Each structure stands twice: as structure tokens, then as C-alpha cells.
Amino acid sequence: MSKSIFYHAGCPVCVSAEHDIIELVGSSNVEIVHLVNDKSKMSDAEKAGVKSVPALVTPNGNVLHINFGASMSDLK
Amino acid sequence: MSKSIFYHAGCPVCVSAEHDIIELVGSSNVEIVHLVNDKSKMSDAEKAGVKSVPALVTPNGNVLHINFGASMSDLK
Numbered sequence: 001m002s003k004s005i006f007y008h009a010g011c012p013v014c015v016s017a018e019h020d021i022i023e024l025v026g027s028s029n030v031e032i033v034h035l036v037n038d039k040s041k042m043s044d045a046e047k048a049g050v051k052s053v054p055a056l057v058t059p060n061g062n063v064l065h066i067n068f069g070a071s072m073s074d075l076k
Numbered sequence: 077m078s079k080s081i082f083y084h085a086g087c088p089v090c091v092s093a094e095h096d097i098i099e100l101v102g103s104s105n106v107e108i109v110h111l112v113n114d115k116s117k118m119s120d121a122e123k124a125g126v127k128s129v130p131a132l133v134t135p136n137g138n139v140l141h142i143n144f145g146a147s148m149s150d151l152k
Contacts, residue, residue, distance in 0.1 A: 004100060020134045024080060025100050058096045066140050 002059040004030045007045050010037070013069040014054040021056060021066075030056075035075050046072060078135040080106045083121050086113070089145040090130040097132060097142075106132075111151050122148060 006021055008014035021030060033041045035053060045055075049063045052071050056064045082097055084090035097106060109117045111129060121131075125139045128147050132140045 016138065017140060020136075020138050020140060023136070024105075024132075024134060029100075056100075058100060060096075060099070062092065062096050064093060064096060064142050065144075066142055068141075068144070 005057045008054040011069050017054045017066050081133045083109050084130040087145050093130045093142050
């Protein structure tokens with residue numbers, strides 16, 4: 001199985017969701033991207049269809065937006 | 077690991093998220109509850125803190141609301 005990508009921005013709701021996702025999916029199956037610390041990934045995230053964080057992009061390209069935390073525009 | 081519970085209401089966004097969650101977590105690790113077909117589970121869902129569907133309640137009791145589909149009040 002290819003990896004999922006979990007995009008977040010360090011907010012409390014993101015970190016809580018991150019822990020849950022890692023526990024459910026397994027840390028080896030998910031890449032964690034912190035969009036505020038690594039703004040070069042922002043365009044990848046937007047291309048994948050991420051509208052808010054935290055969000056999980058699945059291996060088949062679907063985007064699961066989780067517990068709405070912050071809009072992408074708030075991170076720029 | 078105890079099971080997660082995925083609550084949904086049969087809407088297209090729910091079904092899409094359901095497939096993604098089953099693929100990520102594994103069907104043996106998640107119980108699927110259709111709240112419109114099984115309204116007796118509504119109070120369990122509300123007690124768990126589910127505010128909208130689709131939502132995933134993790135084994136440690138956290139609620140991940142995914143891709144906001146419908147408020148609980150819309151299902152009653």
C-alpha cells in the first residue's frame with residue numbers, strides 16, 4: 001500500500017487528529033507534513049485538493065478533511 | 077486494538093469516506109453504523125460526541141468528523 005499524507009499546521013486540533021490517525025493507520029503508512037514549517041509543500045497540498053487542515057490524502061487520491069481546523073488561506 | 081466505529085447516513089460523501097476508512101484501517105478494525113437505517117444507535121453516537129456524519133470514533137474515544145456531510149439534527 002502506498003502512503004497516505006496527513007497535512008496539518010500544528011494547531012491543537014491538528015495534533016490530536018494526527019495522533020489518532022497514526023494510531024489507526026500505523027506510522028509507517030502515513031507521511032506527516034507540517035504546512036507552516038514546510039511551506040514548499042503548500043502547492044502539493046492544494047493540487048491534491050486540500051481545502052483545510054487537518055486533512056488526510058489517501059493512497060488513491062481522495063481527501064478526507066478532518067475536524068475543520070484552519071483554511072488553507074489562513075496558513076499563507 | 078479495540079474497534080473504531082464509523083457513523084454515517086448513506087449519503088454519497090459518507091459512502092466515499094467509508095471506503096477510504098475501511099481501506100486505511102482495515103475492515104476488521106472498524107464497525108460501520110448507518111444512523112438512518114439504525115436509529116437506535118443515535119443516542120450512542122451523540123453520547124460519543126458525534127456532531128455530524130460521517131464521523132469516526134476511535135478506540136480511545138476521540139471523534140474525528142470527516143468531510144462534513146449532515147448534522148445529527150438533520151437525521152432525526
